[in-house]
Amino acid sequence: MIRTSSLTKRYGRITAVDDLDLDVREGDVYGFLGANGSGKTTTVRMLLGLVLATSGSIEVMGRAMPSGARQVLPEVGALVEGPAAYAHLSGRANLALFDAMGQGARRATRAGRVDDALARVGLGGVDSRPVHAYSLGMRQRLGLANALLRRPRLLVLDEPTNGLDPQGIREIRGLLLELNAAGTTVFLSSHLLAEIEQMCTRVGVLDRGRLVVQEQLDVLQQPTGRVVVHTPDADRARALLDGQVEHQEGERLLVRVPDAAALNALLVGGGVRVASLSAERRTLEDVVLAATSSGSDTFSAPAVGR
Amino acid sequence: MTSFNRWCAVALLVLLVAAVPIGVRAIPAHDERVSAADLLARIRASGDHPYSGYVESRGALELPVADRFTDIGALLGEQTRMRVWWAADHRWRVDKLLVSGETDLVQRGTLTTEWSYEQNEARRSADPDIRLPRTADLLPPALADRLLQDVDESELTRLDARRVAGRDALGLRLRPAAPQSSIDHVDLWADRETGIPLRVEVYGDPAAGPALTSAFRDFSAADPDPATVDFSPPAGAEVSYDNVLDIADAANQYAPVVPPDTLAGLAKSPSADRAVGVYGSGVTRILALPMRGREAGPLREQLLTTVGVRTARAGSLLSVGPLGVLLTGAGDDGGWLVVGTVTQETLLAAARDLATGVRPVPDAHIRHSLTRLRVDR
Amino acid sequence: MILVELRKMVRSRRTWTTILLIDALPTLVAVLLAITDLGPRPGQGPAFLSAVLTDGTLFPLAALAIVLPLFLPIAVAITAGEAIAGESQAGTLRYMLIRPVGRTRLLVAKLVSVMSFVVLTVLVVAATAYVVGTLLLGKGDVTTGSTSISGTSLSTQELLLRTLLALAYAMLCMLGVAAIALFLSTVSESPLGAALGTLAVLIASTILLTLDAANALQPWLPTRYWLAFVDLFRDPILWRDVVRGVLLQLVYVVVFLAAGWANFTTKDITD
Numbered sequence: 001m002i003r004t005s006s007l008t009k010r011y012g013r014i015t016a017v018d019d020l021d022l023d024v025r026e027g028d029v030y031g032f033l034g035a036n037g038s039g040k041t042t043t044v045r046m047l048l049g050l051v052l053a054t055s056g057s058i059e060v061m062g063r064a065m066p067s068g069a070r071q072v073l074p075e076v077g078a079l080v081e082g083p084a085a086y087a088h089l090s091g092r093a094n095l096a097l098f099d100a101m102g103q104g105a106r107r108a109t110r111a112g113r114v115d116d117a118l119a120r121v122g123l124g125g126v127d128s129r130p131v132h133a134y135s136l137g138m139r140q141r142l143g144l145a146n147a148l149l150r151r152p153r154l155l156v157l158d159e160p161t162n163g164l165d166p167q168g169i170r171e172i173r174g175l176l177l178e179l180n181a182a183g184t185t186v187f188l189s190s191h192l193l194a195e196i197e198q199m200c201t202r203v204g205v206l207d208r209g210r211l212v213v214q215e216q217l218d219v220l221q222q223p224t225g226r227v228v229v230h231t232p233d234a235d236r237a238r239a240l241l242d243g244q245v246e247h248q249e250g251e252r253l254l255v256r257v258p259d260a261a262a263l264n265a266l267l268v269g270g271g272v273r274v275a276s277l278s279a280e281r282r283t284l285e286d287v288v289l290a291a292t293s294s295g296s297d298t299f300s301a302p303a304v305g306r
Numbered sequence: 307m308t309s310f311n312r313w314c315a316v317a318l319l320v321l322l323v324a325a326v327p328i329g330v331r332a333i334p335a336h337d338e339r340v341s342a343a344d345l346l347a348r349i350r351a352s353g354d355h356p357y358s359g360y361v362e363s364r365g366a367l368e369l370p371v372a373d374r375f376t377d378i379g380a381l382l383g384e385q386t387r388m389r390v391w392w393a394a395d396h397r398w399r400v401d402k403l404l405v406s407g408e409t410d411l412v413q414r415g416t417l418t419t420e421w422s423y424e425q426n427e428a429r430r431s432a433d434p435d436i437r438l439p440r441t442a443d444l445l446p447p448a449l450a451d452r453l454l455q456d457v458d459e460s461e462l463t464r465l466d467a468r469r470v471a472g473r474d475a476l477g478l479r480l481r482p483a484a485p486q487s488s489i490d491h492v493d494l495w496a497d498r499e500t501g502i503p504l505r506v507e508v509y510g511d512p513a514a515g516p517a518l519t520s521a522f523r524d525f526s527a528a529d530p531d532p533a534t535v536d537f538s539p540p541a542g543a544e545v546s547y548d549n550v551l552d553i554a555d556a557a558n559q560y561a562p563v564v565p566p567d568t569l570a571g572l573a574k575s576p577s578a579d580r581a582v583g584v585y586g587s588g589v590t591r592i593l594a595l596p597m598r599g600r601e602a603g604p605l606r607e608q609l610l611t612t613v614g615v616r617t618a619r620a621g622s623l624l625s626v627g628p629l630g631v632l633l634t635g636a637g638d639d640g641g642w643l644v645v646g647t648v649t650q651e652t653l654l655a656a657a658r659d660l661a662t663g664v665r666p667v668p669d670a671h672i673r674h675s676l677t678r679l680r681v682d683r
Numbered sequence: 684m685i686l687v688e689l690r691k692m693v694r695s696r697r698t699w700t701t702i703l704l705i706d707a708l709p710t711l712v713a714v715l716l717a718i719t720d721l722g723p724r725p726g727q728g729p730a731f732l733s734a735v736l737t738d739g740t741l742f743p744l745a746a747l748a749i750v751l752p753l754f755l756p757i758a759v760a761i762t763a764g765e766a767i768a769g770e771s772q773a774g775t776l777r778y779m780l781i782r783p784v785g786r787t788r789l790l791v792a793k794l795v796s797v798m799s800f801v802v803l804t805v806l807v808v809a810a811t812a813y814v815v816g817t818l819l820l821g822k823g824d825v826t827t828g829s830t831s832i833s834g835t836s837l838s839t840q841e842l843l844l845r846t847l848l849a850l851a852y853a854m855l856c857m858l859g860v861a862a863i864a865l866f867l868s869t870v871s872e873s874p875l876g877a878a879l880g881t882l883a884v885l886i887a888s889t890i891l892l893t894l895d896a897a898n899a900l901q902p903w904l905p906t907r908y909w910l911a912f913v914d915l916f917r918d919p920i921l922w923r924d925v926v927r928g929v930l931l932q933l934v935y936v937v938v939f940l941a942a943g944w945a946n947f948t949t950k951d952i953t954d
Contacts, residue, residue: 045777045951045952045953048780049780049783050780050781050951050953051951051953052951069783070783070785073781073782073783074782074783076781078781080777080778081774081777082774084773084774084775084777084778085775086773086775087773088695088696089694097690097691098782100690101684101782101784102783102784146778308949312944312945312948312949315941315945316942316944316945319937319938323934323937323938327902360921360923389917389921401833401917403914405913406731406748406910406913407832408832408833408917410833410834421833421834423832423834426734428834523923534919537835539834540830540834540836541830541836542830543830543834
């Protein structure tokens with residue numbers, strides 16, 4: 001769906017995006033994770049043909065960008081660095097205007113498309129007040145509606161839940177998963193680990209313009225071969241397990257065993273009371289912290305890493 | 307296309323656009339092997355050839371302008387844009403173009419009509435013997451005709467041809483031999499086809515650039531449309547008839563004096579037989595004009611505040627480029643205004659001749675007219 | 684895309700406020716003239732204003748001469764300066780481009796929209812001036828027509844034709860301004876910057892026109908032939924400056940549109 005090779009963008013002497021090889025497959029919910037200033041937005045803009053790459057190539061839906069923009073972009077919906085609209089017009093009028101731009105949108109079905117998009121993002125009952133009277137959350141929803149207008153095959157969303165309350169975030173998450181289930185590929189750029197972890201099937205991590213991780217989320221989160229055990233009888237458990245405990249922290253034990261069920265049977269059989277027991281998995285946070293240097297908006301001297 | 311290529315395309319476009327007028331201007335003029343004397347003959351023969359076109363003249367002479375001389379000050383000190391339709395010597399129209407109006411001169415026989423759009427009036431007058439220069443005198447053919455009057459072949463050399471108003475024009479240089487003259491030289495170019503002068507440049511100090519330039523920008527040697535040359539005042543316009551055209555005409559008609567027959571060795575022109583004297587010919591000319599105290603006073607005051615003015619025993623003396631100005635007398639006295647394209651020494655000599663040679667007019671009738679004129683004003 | 688831009692222009696409140704403001708000045712002048720009956724002294728003041736006192740039908744021309752040197756260029760500079768930089772500042776530019784709207788197409792649509800604004804403004808000014816002029820200042824004799832600057836009489840049809848030519852010429856001059864502003868609008872991040880830049884160019888041009896030392900430069904200055912529409916009312920019409928004005932404005936339009944195109948189509952949109 002999206003494939004870049006050696007994608008690089010320099011602004012003068014600053015390299016914003018460095019030798020990026022993205023690979024987003026059809027049907028993915030791809031989480032594009034990175035700290036502020038790591039080059040996420042620049043990458044998104046390059047994918048959409050807004051910013052021209054210094055070198056490297058981009059392919060979206062099998063066509064080169066930006067030369068194939070006329071064929072590609074009608075099938076892409078996007079939200080780039082916050083929503084934007086003509087403040088003196090109503091949301092509905094805004095969508096009608098944006099729908100009339102470019103080619104291939106039939107006029108007869110315009111009102112239907114606009115209503116549909118507004119309904120999807122929960123603005124179906126909005127009145128005709130101008131956009132400058134909208135709340136931040138409403139503007140964000142309107143931006144999403146604009147992205148959804150043409151029923152895109154690919155959604156490129158930059159921080160889509162900005163400004164939404166928890167209820168709104170959940171609604172949008174549900175909407176995106178629903179769209180994905182219906183066949184839409186979603187490219188989600190965010191600096192929020194939790195958001196990515198909850199929605200995405202595949203993750204790319206950007207650090208200072210370089211792609212440091214790109215993998216299926218479930219591969220990243222595979223079991224570590226250790227089991228976490230919470231027990232009030234920690235000392236008895238330690239004795240019973242004899243050297244298999246790698247780490248103890250109060251009532252929490254980390255045990256290296258291949259089979260959690262067998263461990264449970266062993267402990268219970270040994271008279272140890274088990275409060276909880278589960279196989280340990282790596283969190284996305286661990287992966288990201290391991291792969292990245294300190295946040296790129298800190299400027300500590302001497303510089304860490306590169 | 308890369309950014310660089312696009313900007314190259316734009317730069318190419320700009321060059322192309324700029325190249326067109328530069329290219330047109332660079333078309334070489336066809337010269338012709340013709341002697342200065344033959345060219346002079348050709349120019350003189352073109353006198354009755356009709357023409358029309360658009361003329362721009364630019365004078366570099368900053369004259370101290372008193373109110374009766376503002377028009378001539380503008381004529382010699384600024385740019386003047388004119389349109390001309392010249393059917394014959396006494397049948398022509400010259401429009402002086404202003405930004406939001408125009409002042410037109412239409413000549414029919416000896417009757418001149420001056421139409422002013424902004425005043426919405428048409429003033430008619432008969433051609434006087436003596437008058438101040440006006441727009442029509444600045445047209446290259448009229449100017450050349452005056453400058454080449456009585457010229458001697460030894461004063462002439464050929465210049466290279468140049469293109470004027472899109473036509474080939476043969477060049478001629480006049481370097482006056484008269485010692486009185488303050489004109490260094492006059493360059494003019496005449497149409498190769500018809501001999502009509504298309505461009506005239508008058509130089510006082512050759513290092514300072516031309517003191518006066520007059521040139522066609524558009525030119526046609528075809529007979530102008532009679533409907534265009536004709537003029538009748540529009541309905542609603544004020545129409546008047548002037549007995550007196552300007553201050554020179556007034557002085558000539560009514561001042562009770564006659565200036566001497568020669569001034570500083572220059573002979574008086576036979577057409578000037580009354581109070582105003584016109585002396586010399588070609589590029590070396592003097593105009594001597596008697597002024598009453600009320601006219602001379604303010605002019606003298608203005609002259610005295612002008613940078614470069616000399617106060618001699620004979621009066622106030624000023625050179626503006628090649629043009630010398632002398633006003634005799636002092637204070638609020640009347641005096642003689644002597645203006646000419648001559649050196650200051652010549653002006654002073656002229657003042658001496660005036661001091662001794664002016665005669666009162668014998669005809670009492672004219673004196674009578676003068677008193678009437680004073681009452682009228 | 685052109686239709687979308689036109690719709691946006693017509694629906695913008697600012698469009699109408701601007702037109703109203705531009706229209707107010709000549710109307711005020713007409714009212715003052717009608718009350719005081721004092722025309723400007725001959726040779727001073729805007730063209731045709733002195734003739735208006737006797738014939739109100741000439742007032743559209745006087746109104747044009749009043750708004751053309753200053754009001755109209757300012758309005759055009761602001762409107763065209765807004766074109767790209769304004770969308771960029773509002774953030775809507777990126778959403779237009781990913782719709783997708785081709786960048787060249789967008790530039791053309793913006794130019795058409797600005798020009799429509801100019802046409803609309805000029806027509807509104809001319810129409811109100813005609814109504815105000817004939818109501819307040821009275822009609823000349825319609826059957827005899829009017830007087831040309833050269834003192835010949837013009838029939839009503841001829842006057843109308845020349846007035847239309849003059850309006851078209853003024854619009855073309857404004858097209859040149861629009862092209863400059865549009866180019867600056869693709870360069871500058873702020874619409875105000877683009878508008879002020881354009882006005883700076885026009886003011887510099889006006890000043891250089893009064894300077895003899897800039898003689899060689901003058902035929903190329905954008906405002907050099909602006910007032911040449913007056914020549915259309917001479918008899919016969921003096922085409923020289925009008926033709927040069929038309930060519931010069933076309934050069935400005937072509938060059939600055941090309942520069943705007945070269946800049947905008949290869950520009951990184953990072954607002």
